[in-house]
Amino acid sequence: xxxxxxxAGEPSATAGSGLMTSLVIPVYNQLDYTRRCLDSIHRWxxxxxxxxxxxxxxxxxTRDYLKTVPAQxxxxxxxxxxxKAWNQGVRASTGQVIGILNNDxxxxxxxxxxxxxxxxxxxxxxxxxxxxxxxxxxxxxxYAAEFTRRCAGAIRKEIYxxxxxxxxxxxxxxxxxDEAFTYGGCEDVDFLWRAREAGWQAAMTxxxxxxxxxxxxxxxxxxxxxxxxxxxxxxxxxxxWNRTVRGNWLERRWTGLRSVVTARYERLRYGHALIEKPTxxxxxxxxIKPTP
Numbered sequence: 001x002x003x004x005x006x007x008a009g010e011p012s013a014t015a016g017s018g019l020m021t022s023l024v025i026p027v028y029n030q031l032d033y034t035r036r037c038l039d040s041i042h043r044w045x046x047x048x049x050x051x052x053x054x055x056x057x058x059x060x061x062t063r064d065y066l067k068t069v070p071a072q073x074x075x076x077x078x079x080x081x082x083x084k085a086w087n088q089g090v091r092a093s094t095g096q097v098i099g100i101l102n103n104d105x106x107x108x109x110x111x112x113x114x115x116x117x118x119x120x121x122x123x124x125x126x127x128x129x130x131x132x133x134x135x136x137x138x139x140x141x142x143y144a145a146e147f148t149r150r151c152a153g154a155i156r157k158e159i160y161x162x163x164x165x166x167x168x169x170x171x172x173x174x175x176x177x178d179e180a181f182t183y184g185g186c187e188d189v190d191f192l193w194r195a196r197e198a199g200w201q202a203a204m205t206x207x208x209x210x211x212x213x214x215x216x217x218x219x220x221x222x223x224x225x226x227x228x229x230x231x232x233x234x235x236x237x238x239x240x241w242n243r244t245v246r247g248n249w250l251e252r253r254w255t256g257l258r259s260v261v262t263a264r265y266e267r268l269r270y271g272h273a274l275i276e277k278p279t280x281x282x283x284x285x286x287x288i289k290p291t292p
Contacts, residue, residue, distance in 0.1 A: 020048040021112060021165070023099040024089030028056040028079055031065060033104040033213060038069055040106045047113050052092050054085040083177040083187040090176055095168070100188075102162040104213040106136060108144035114208040115165050125170045125200030126192065128160035129208035134278030136211050144209040151206025151270040156262065159202050160275065161188035162212045167200075174198050185233040206266075206274055 023041065027034050034053075041051065051071040055063055056079040066073045074088050086100055097116065111129060119127045130151065132143070174194040181187035192202055263273040 020050055020095045021097045021099060021116065022050050022052060022089075022093030022095035023101055024052045024054065024086060024093065025101045025103050026054045026056060026082060026085035026089070027058060027062055027066075027103045029058045029060040029062060030103060031058070031060050031062045034062060035065065036106055037101070037103050038071070040108075042070065044107050044109045045112050046110060047116065049112065050093065050095060052089045054089050056080055056085055081179075081182045082185075083179045083181045086187075087176040087179065090171060093168075098166050098168055098171070100164045100166065102212065105131075105162050106140060106211040107163075108141060108209055108211075111208050111210060112165075114148075115205070118203075118205040118207055119165060119167070122155070122203060123201065124203050125167045125195055126159055126202035127165050128158075128163055128202075128204045129210045130154075130204060130206050130272075130274040130276075131160055131162065131210050131212045132276040133212045133214045136213065140211050147209045147272055148207055151209075151266075151272055151274065154206030154266055154270050154274055156204040156266075156274050157202065158204055159188070159192055160204055160212075162214075163210055164188070170195050170198075170200050173200075181233045185230050187233075204274055206270060206272070 025034075025037065038051070038053075041049075051069075052074065053066055053069075053071045054074045054076065055066060056076050063073075063075060072092065074085075074092060076085070076088075080088075089100075090098055097119070099112075115127055115129060118124070130147070132140075132147075174191070174197075177187045178190050181190065195202065263275070266273045
């Protein structure tokens with residue numbers, strides 16, 4: 001990195017300008033999801049990028065596959081977890097904007113250009129797209145076009161941890177991800193809180209939609225390696241911030257109510273919530289049935 005003067009909340013001159021964005025993607029097995037993710041990135045990205053894949057000791061053919069794709073690969077001998085893998089990728093990156101992506105997402109046409117434009121127009125340090133979660137049993141491109149047409153003006157002042165674009169100067173000011181968080185969980189919230197304390201703004205936009213299969217790698221880790229890491233991460237977060245992630249009873253109630261009200265408002269105004277969950281019979285949260 002090249003530290004320099006930082007004005008929190010002022011966008012990078014390169015955000016949205018067409019200069020290179022670095023995309024950091026940690027992987028641990030789950031080859032089919034990684035292939036879908038990378039295929040969609042290379043198909044639907046129309047601005048300069050460098051792709052950095054951090055392989056946390058996959059044993060399912062992922063490492064051989066990564067030799068065939070246009071990406072810088074960092075191959076670890078063991079599973080170092082999310083925070084360490086993210087930091088490896090950030091250190092290896094050269095872009096002014098750095099994307100932190102899960103390997104179980106699928107992007108859509110113009111996704112990165114749209115996020116960069118949103119980052120610049122809103123003077124944000126961290127931005128995320130909207131997301132539809134669950135099985136990919138619908139026509140994603142068609143659905144994304146309809147979704148973004150309706151939701152282009154929708155904004156939530158939060159981030160979506162599966163896909164974040166971060167101005168490099170945020171890292172230069174607040175540091176990298178806290179590697180005391182193991183495997184995955186809380187490190188994104190911790191980073192967001194540190195960024196906000198430093199004056200940076202973060203938001204999610206309805207102008208870009210991705211698909212997220214959700215919790216694929218973390219579920220595999222919990223099943224195969226450790227069932228204790230979520231508890232350890234929560235304990236570290238509580239010790240660090242002197243509160244839990246969700247706060248006390250009143251704060252939890254308020255957060256839950258606010259989430260429900262926000263989603264309902266978005267559906268009423270835009271026809272969609274910015275984070276959509278699977279719904280019965282293949283219907284979307286807006287009542288529009290995705291095309292198979």
